[in-house]
Amino acid sequence: MDGWKVMTDAILESPLTRPAAHSHSSGRVRFSLVRYKKITQVGIKSIYSHGLRSLLTVLGIVIGVAAVIAMLAVSEGASFEAQQQFRDLGASNILVKSVKPAEVEETSRQGFGPPQAIVYGLTLMDVDTIRNSIPGISNVIASRIVKKNVWNLGISMNTDVVGTAVDYPVSRNYNLQAGRFFSESEVRDHANVVVLSAEVADALFPIDNPLGGSIKIDSDYYNVIGIMEPEGFSNLGQNQAGASNSAPSRIFIPFSASKSRFGETTTRQTAGGMESETVELHEAIIQVDDQEAVIEVGEIIDQILQRRHKKVDYTIEVPLALLRQAEESALRDSIVAGAIAGISLLVGGIGIMNIMLASVTERTREIGIRRALGAKKRDIIAQFLIEAVILSGVGGLIGVVLGIMIPFIISAFWGMTTIVTPIAPVLAFSISAMIGVIFGIYPSMRAADMDPVEALRHE
Numbered sequence: 001m002d003g004w005k006v007m008t009d010a011i012l013e014s015p016l017t018r019p020a021a022h023s024h025s026s027g028r029v030r031f032s033l034v035r036y037k038k039i040t041q042v043g044i045k046s047i048y049s050h051g052l053r054s055l056l057t058v059l060g061i062v063i064g065v066a067a068v069i070a071m072l073a074v075s076e077g078a079s080f081e082a083q084q085q086f087r088d089l090g091a092s093n094i095l096v097k098s099v100k101p102a103e104v105e106e107t108s109r110q111g112f113g114p115p116q117a118i119v120y121g122l123t124l125m126d127v128d129t130i131r132n133s134i135p136g137i138s139n140v141i142a143s144r145i146v147k148k149n150v151w152n153l154g155i156s157m158n159t160d161v162v163g164t165a166v167d168y169p170v171s172r173n174y175n176l177q178a179g180r181f182f183s184e185s186e187v188r189d190h191a192n193v194v195v196l197s198a199e200v201a202d203a204l205f206p207i208d209n210p211l212g213g214s215i216k217i218d219s220d221y222y223n224v225i226g227i228m229e230p231e232g233f234s235n236l237g238q239n240q241a242g243a244s245n246s247a248p249s250r251i252f253i254p255f256s257a258s259k260s261r262f263g264e265t266t267t268r269q270t271a272g273g274m275e276s277e278t279v280e281l282h283e284a285i286i287q288v289d290d291q292e293a294v295i296e297v298g299e300i301i302d303q304i305l306q307r308r309h310k311k312v313d314y315t316i317e318v319p320l321a322l323l324r325q326a327e328e329s330a331l332r333d334s335i336v337a338g339a340i341a342g343i344s345l346l347v348g349g350i351g352i353m354n355i356m357l358a359s360v361t362e363r364t365r366e367i368g369i370r371r372a373l374g375a376k377k378r379d380i381i382a383q384f385l386i387e388a389v390i391l392s393g394v395g396g397l398i399g400v401v402l403g404i405m406i407p408f409i410i411s412a413f414w415g416m417t418t419i420v421t422p423i424a425p426v427l428a429f430s431i432s433a434m435i436g437v438i439f440g441i442y443p444s445m446r447a448a449d450m451d452p453v454e455a456l457r458h459e
Helices: 002-013 025-049 051-088 100-112 125-131 184-188 198-204 255-262 289-310 319-362 364-372 376-414 422-448 454-459
Strands: 093-098 136-151 155-163 177-180 193-196 216-219 218-226 252-253 265-271 273-278 283-288 314-319
Touching: 002 100, 025 051, 025 376, 051 319, 051 376, 093 319, 125 255, 125 289, 136 198, 136 255, 155 364, 184 255, 184 273, 193 216, 193 319, 252 255, 265 319, 283 289, 289 319, 314 319, 314 422, 314 454, 319 364, 319 422, 364 376, 364 422, 364 454, 376 422
Parallel strands: 155 252, 193 218
Antiparallel strands: 093 283, 093 314, 136 155, 136 216, 136 283, 177 218, 193 252, 216 218, 265 273
16 A cells, blocks of 8 residues: 555656646646645655654754753843843942952961051042042942941841942932931931841841831941842952942941941951951942943043052942943853754754655655656655655744743742743744754755666665
């Protein structure tokens, strides 16, 4: 029966069944559609007749396409999180932070010199010079950070007490969850008011509403007037003392209150004894009017501080420059991830070529019959190319579905941010279809180049 089916299919595709030369062009088009439809049906039958072999071949394409989409989604999600950290710092901001010089740290560890406070870092004069000498600066927000134990009744925790200005939340894209931030009048009056981070509020007030309550720092009580939105920890805010201006465990008080209550010199216990440090400012956020001038202003600030400081006891961070670096790094990571996942597609393509070559060998007699009945080389090429494209196309579609599902599973079970961009499935499917054509050309050409007489003799 199989032999009769082969001969019947061959006869249907032979020139003997083609319309006469005087037929209209519409008739030729209809016949071409019917012919290719028949070729497609024969291809599907051939694939179905070797179900397991075809399934294993398609599996390589499925894994390759799914891997491309999933890896690009994970890479895109990681890139988005990294870039969002820099965006949160403000693309028009420049961050200048105090850093303890390495030689000072070494001296303090070895206990050299008299027991006096180590002086380093930014000063108010630095900030005034930057504000007054560089045009285009709209605002400068200075901050001091002191580690303190804070109390609410019998509950206490060690946290960063950030003394800052009223514009701090806006400059850092840091929003309030409830209440308000302190006002200019409260800064002028050195008011004992405090705004808690969400993490500190939950820790100190596990049951009660913090707003309207109070916390104790040293011997002073501070009224809670606001609560900030929850925010994850970021290493971008590490300052000279190991505290973090981006750490969840922090609270905010007016800069004037911090200076008058805690002073500029802090003392802490170390392995070698007591250590004192004098730092006027731990951080300054410089806001620039023109975003295009941010990088240039950052270079000018560096030049000013180099003239004013004998030692490098500061760092300058330009979020815009870091954001651009992160975008470039993300592009490289996506290319690498795509290339690695593309290897699976290449393996799948080799599998398609393998099965097509095997199919050509098995169907040598069928090819000979078709050629003997008048089928042209292009008909044989079209038949095997269509089979290869069907294999890669079906594998590509299944791979796209799995590739879109995998990132959602990763996000649900591991909490990672994944982003499936529209171009990823389209790109992966297009590559899979192209692989079907590329790896199907050689087997198709080999089948078409067979000698009909030798093919008919094949057993």
